[in-house]
Amino acid sequence: MFDFSRPIDRRGTGSLKWNQPDPAVLCMGTADLDFASAPAIRQALLDLADSGMYGYYAKPEAYYRAVTGWYGRRFGCHIEPQWVLNAPGVWVAARMCIDTYSQPGDCVLVQAPHFSPIARIIDCAGRRMVTNPMVLKDGHYAIDFADFEEKLRQYRPKIYFMVNPHNPTGRAFTAGELQRLVELCDAYGAVLVADEVHSNVLFDGHAHHPILGLGQRAQxxxxxxxxxxxxYNIMGLTYATVLIADEGLREQFAAAMGGYSMDFATNIFSVAAMTAAYSPACDQWLDELGAYLAGNLDFLCQYIAAHIPALQVIRPESSYLVWIDCRQLGLPPEELRALFLERAKVGLTWGEDYGPEGVGFERINIGCARATLEEALARIERAVKALGAQ
Ligand SMILES: Cc1ncc(COP(=O)(O)O)c(C=O)c1O
Structure with missing residues (x-):
């Protein structure tokens, strides 16, 4: 059994999540975990550090075996080793896809609410973002397929950039939803770029369906x-795995990698960590993390329902980011932010960072010790109640 319950003080360590100037603030924003990574990953990094040899290396066969083994073991999805490419981070890979599969001035379609880096990347690449707002009904976000098709028809985007599981709504799209998205993108000639970085923690029996496991049309x-x-809380090792089944798309991405000399050598610490992370040696840690986070999620939902009913939790199907509907409080974004940050002293990811559809919402990161979550919720409860007393 791994112990996730011991709070680790990350203040003053340079952690981006915990960089608030006010030390009294509990930081529950940025999407990383307040847990030390899995022991097998730590050991792989220690072994490499201890070797003293940090020159250029090719990615070992064990790395490819770990990635393909992971997809087979956890998702029942067959991946060929030659489909496996990489980039120094998920957003970098997203930008490379935009540069590779579209031209300046082209449109890129995304679901809304959408995380602000997506909008920035599309804008910096000189492309135009078109949004397909999701529909919130009874605490559940659904894709508006009629609007999706209309946007494809009207704007002819070269790329549909999908986030699945979705940040911030936590939706893990069903195989049926994904099939419809694939059919529509294929019919309208859009490349489907799927950011699946949040696929490794799932709640309440929900499944993740890797896009490449959906048949030939998707591939x-x-x-x-x-x-x-x-x-595994190894974001600081900045690494993304990019999987492409289609030879043409793969050659184009590989050429882009060559253009940055990324095909030559990769950070050996990232590769060592990824090889360990995707190997069976870390499975138990991840399963126990999932169970601990599920406990945090239940605690959050029950606490808010019982003590802060003005807030509505959008129960996520995946990941450790929880989208909270605060619209019942009737506060504009800056006052809502002040309520959480200045009165409750809890730092969140602010809803307006997710575009107009995020206004009135906030995102809380429950990837922390239960005691920290309990303290944050008690503070929020007091601040919201004091609001009513004014
Ligand atoms: C959906 C999504 N994609 C990508 C990233 C960032 O990934 P990376 O740090 O590898 O660029 C995040 C970070 O929160 C995210 O939520």
């Missing part, structure tokens, strides 16, 4: 970007 048009980073 013809899809690029799958993922990483073990979010689940």
């Amino acid at each position: 013809k048009i899809a690029v799958l970007i993922t990483s073990a980073s979010k689940a």
Whole structure:
């Protein structure tokens, strides 16, 4: 049994999540975990550090075996070793896909709410973002397929950039939803780029369906970007695995990698960590993490329902980021932010970072010791109640 319950003080360590100037603030924003990574990953890094040999290396066969083994073992999805490419991070891979599969001025279609880096990347690449707002009904976000097709028809985007499981709504799209998205993208000639970085923690029996496991039509048009980073808390090793089944799409991405000399050598610490993360040696740690996070999620849902009913939790199907509907409080974004940050002293990821559809919502990261979550919720409860007393 691994112990996730011991709070680790990350203040003053340079952690981006814990970089608040006010030390009293509990930081529950940025998507990393307040847990030390799996022991097998730590050991792989220690062994490499201890070797003293940090020159250029080819990625070992064990790395490819670990990636393909992971997809078979956890998702029942067959991946060929030659489909496995890489980039130094998920957003970098997203930008490379945009540069590779579209031209300046082209449109890129994304679901809304969408995380602000996506909008920035599309904008910096000189492309135009078109959004397909999801529909929130009874605490559940659904894809508006009629709007999706209309956007494909009207704007002819070269790329549909999908985040599955979705940040911030936590939706893990069903195989049926994904098939419809694939059919529509294929019909309208859009490359489907799937960011699946949040696929390794799932709740309540929900499943993750890797886009390349959905048959030949999906394999013809899809690029799958993922990483073990979010689940194993190794984001600082900045690495993404890029899986492409179609030869044409793969050659184009490989050429882009060559253009940055990324085909030559890769950070050996990242590769060592990914090889360990995707190997069976870490499975138990990840399963126990999932169970601990499920406990945190239940605690959060029960606490808010019982003590802060003005907030509505959008129960996520995956990951450790929880989208909270605060619209009942009736506060504009800056006052909502002040309520959490200045009165409750809890730092969150602010809803307006997710575009207009995020206004009135906030995102809380439950990837922390239960005691920290309990303290944050008690503070939020007091601040919201004080609001009513004004
Ligand atoms: C959906 C999604 N994609 C990508 C990233 C960032 O990945 P990376 O740090 O590898 O660029 C995040 C970080 O929160 C994310 O939520």
